[in-house]
Amino acid sequence: MAEPGRARGRVGTLPAGPRPGVAAAGGRALPVPLPGRLGDLVHAAGARIAGWAAEEVAPGRLFPWLPVGVAAGVILYFAAETEPAPWAAAAAVAGALGLVIATRRRGAVFAAIGLAAVAAGFCTATLRGRLVDAPVLRQPAFGAKLAGFVEKREEREKSDRIVLRVLSYEAPRGGAVVAGARPERVRVAVRKGTAPPVGAHVALTARLSPPLAPLRPGGYDFSRDLYFHGIGASGFALGAVRPQPAPVAPDPGLRAAAAIDDFREAIDERIRAALPGDAGAIASALITGKRDAISTPVNEAMYVSSLAHVLSISGYHMAVVAGVVFVVLRAGLALVPGLALRRPVKKWAAGAALAAAAFYLVLSGAEVATQRAFVMTAIVLAGVMLDRRALTQRTLAVAALAVMLLTPEAVVHPSFQMSFAATLALVAVYERGLPWFAARPRSALAARLALWGAREIVALVIASLVAGVATTIFAAYHFHRLAPYGVLANLAAMPVVSGFVMPLGLLALALLPFGFDGPLWRLMGTGIDWMTAVAQWVAALPGAVGRVPAFGVDALLVATAGLIVLALLRTPLRWSGAGLLVIAALLAGAAEKPDVLIAPGGEAVAVRGADGRLTVLRTGSLAFAARDWLAGDGDARPADASEVAAGFACDPAGCVARLADGTAVAVARSAESFADDCARAALIVALRDPPAGCRATVIDRAMLKETGAVALRRTGDGFAVTRARAPGTDRPWSPASPAASRPAAPAAGPSGRPAPAPDATPAIEDIDPD
Incomplete structure (x- = not known):
């Protein structure tokens, strides 16, 4: 029998040596101020935690x-x-x-x-x-003359959009180009149906603006996104887009892109000829990645119901394509006993599935999210060919490393965060949380339920729940809304999409060269109609849109750490991740709403009134700010509603709104308004230079050039100011304000009259300010 206090080989028992609660020093024992029993418990807990920590850092676990x-x-x-x-x-x-x-x-x-x-x-x-190293336009250019190759075109619901690789750039008359700031690529909106094909060399006149900066402190940085796509300006065409002979031959990459775009366009036209309307647009989105022709109501319903992931080609689509090819080919080869018994038909099927996934990558346009999905799929299929487990935390880690090596900027993009969070959570649950799922049925009833598809239904429910919970914090942070009925929508729609819509689409694509694809597209449309009906039904349910006010990045980082700890640790230490998630929820709930918001260039101003809601005044053409601010405030009102601007009282000199405490916030449009505003208002947003000695807090355009968007919160008699740009910020996508430069002399216009071309100027209301 073991002696009292001696270790008995169990985890958490006490080792031999001095009794806990007593420390040896100088050959004699010094009592530690802990009661004996409490000291034993503390020592046992420490030993248990140390054992768990040692297990977590065991070989292969890091x-x-x-x-x-x-x-x-x-x-x-x-x-x-x-x-x-x-x-x-x-x-x-x-x-x-x-x-x-x-x-x-x-x-x-x-x-x-x-x-x-x-x-x-x-x-x-x-x-x-x-x-x-993509140069960024520093200041708006009204009437810049551009010529270059079309690298990309997108069909939108109301207008089209092209990305132009600029070969020549002529600044507008009286304008100036800051040294090193001439964009190499621009993204331009054109009238619907007038976008030239990829690879064409065109000339056009455009109104260009620097890439859109964050519209509020902590908001999404569109300029950073465009920078890593090599785009240094965005805007819209003025007049015609004129095809011209190319001064140089297009490079092989552009010729390949043109051939792929022609191929995608031909498939898109074939699908939408057989299947018109939103069903055809969604079918084309699933096959070619062209999803911008989907109507706004359907698009919104898909987002509200949490089915929007179906529209963006990602890991799910890659998995379905590769899985269908793998299963069909392996089953077909298994019907030949000579091959199935003597040859590695499983590896052959995995190789064919990899080739199909690569073809799908090219066909869908090879967007960054699709590239990431292909990398993950390729690693899984490579594991099959190398006789390794297909989907584990190791393969996911390799995929993440590969993506970050190629496109590290993806880490701060919501698609990367949400896709890897969902996949990590699913792998963790299926590896450790559901060991019974892979076990054989132990009873006749269990076997019968498995035969009827009960396991698949349970798997779908669990997958929807796990993926939805794992991506909740990211959806709340980036999009300020949740999908409470997402599990219901996915349970009703995804079996049809996975087992009916996608396989029919692949079969139709295979039969397209033979001319037998039309009936299959139409049959595919019935499944898409079901998915659309489910999305619209769920979106119409009470409380279908869970709106979440904006919160800081600190809550996002803490929540991400909690999810990682829960998923990667294997011992009970992982439950500390739940504590981190609770802390993140508290941080998000404690976020304070601003009293005043000002857009980066002063084009829009929002003031929180006595009713606690924002009222928004547009002083320029930036309509997108109102939508972003209302979404970040958890406000369901549409941005174009008359009540959104009702809190401002305006006259030709300016506008005034009042905060909850009655403090006046003035927007000064003319110099004459400063006399009253400086005397009566506590805050002035000045579109002109303010006079000296104004006692009010003044935010003018010169300040906004340095700070970017500004959020203010009323504190006593003053305001606490939060800036979107920290002082001294100078990044390639957000360069410091340039010194004044001498206007460049206007260049001579091209000689000769351009060939007649349709006016490509889109209506202002049709332009997506993104």
């Missing part, structure tokens, strides 16, 4: 944490106020690797490896930023 460290380094890169020097980032990697070598035989090696992963992510993002 690899899934590497992409977490790399992602942290990428986030640090985007948090910097000025662009890091590549040599400094490379030196950090070298130093971290040296630390790993120095500590390789010590316990600190784990921390050193984590530090090296962070440094590698920071360096990768830094090098990626330097490789992109």
Whole structure:
């Protein structure tokens, strides 16, 4: 029988030695101020936690944490106020690797490896930023003359859009081009039906603006997104888009893009000829990735019902395509006994599925999200061909590392965050949470239920719940809304999409060259009609839109850490992640709403009135700000509703609105308004230079050029100001305000009269300000 106090081989029992609660010093025992029983409990808990921690760092357990460290380094890169020097980032990697070598035989090696992963992510993002090096337009250009190759075109519901690789740029008359700020690519909206084909060389006159900066502090940075796509300005065409002979031959990449776009366009036309309306637009979105022709009501219903993931080609579509090809080919080869018994038909099927996924990647336009989905699918299929488990945390970690190596900027994009969060949660649940799911039925009833598809139904419900919960925080942060009935919509629609719509689409695509595709597209449309009906029914349910006010990035980071801890840890230590999620929820709930919001250029101003809701005044053409602010406020009112602007009282000199405490906020449109505003208002948004000595807080356009969008909160007699741009910020996509430059002399216009072409100027209300 073991002696009292001796270890008995169980986890958490006490080791031999001094009794807990007593510390030895100088050969004698010194009592520790803990009661004996409490000291025993504390010591046992410490031993238990130490055992769990040792289990978590066992060999092979830390690899899934590497992409977490790399992602942290990428986030640090985007948090910097000025662009890091590549040599400094490379030196950090070298130093971290040296630390790993120095500590390789010590316990600190784990921390050193984590530090090296962070440094590698920071360096990768830094090098990626330097490789992109896309000049950004610094100031609006009203009537810039452009010529170049069309690299991309998109069909929208009300207008079309093209991306132009600029070969020549002529500044508008009286305008100036800041040195190094002539964009190499621009994105231009044109009248619907007038977009030229990819690969065409065209000339046009356009109204261009710098890429859209965040519309509120903490808001999404569209300019950063466009920068990493190589786009330095956006706007809309004025007049005709004129085809011209190319001064140089297009490069092979552009010719390949033109051929692929022609192929996609031909398939799109074939689908929509057989299947008109939203059903055809959705079918084309599933096959070719062209999803912008879907009408706004259907698009909105898909988002509200949490079925919008069907419209954007991602991991689900890649999995369905690869899975259908794999299952069909493997089943067909298994019918030939000579092959099935002597040849690795499973590996052959995986290879064919990989080829089909690669074809689907090219056909769908190879967007960044689709590239990410292909990488993950390719790794899973490669695991099948190498006799490895298809989907584990290791394969997911490899996929994440591959994506971050190619496009580190994806880390701050919602599609990356939501797709990997959902996949990580699903893998964790199916690896550790549902061991019974793969077990054989132990009773006749269980076997009968499995035969009837009960397992598949349960799997779909669990997958919808897990994926929905895992992506909740990201949907709330980026889109300010939740889908309470998402599980219901996915349960009703996804079996039809997976088992009927997508297989029919693939079969129709295979039969298209033979001319037998039409009936299949129409049959596919019946399944799409069902999905659309489910989306609209769910969207019409009471409380279908769960609106969430905007909150800070601190809550998002804490929630992400909680999800990672829950998914990656295997011992009971993982439940500390639930505590992090609770903290994140408290941080999100404690976020304070601003009393005043001002757009980056002063084009829109919002004031919170006595009713607690925002009233928005547009002083320029930026209609998108009202939509973004209302969504971030958790306000369901449409941005164009008359009541949204009803809180402002306006005259030719300016406008005035009042805060909840009666304080006046003035928007000064003319110099004459300052006399009254400086005397009566506490805050003035000045579209002109204010006079000296104005006692009110004044925010003018010169200040907004430095701060970007501004949020103000009333504090006593003053305002607490939050800026979208920190002082001294100078990033490639958000450069510091340039010094005044001498206007460039207007260049001579082209000689000769251009060939007649239809007017491509879109209506202002048809332009997506994104």
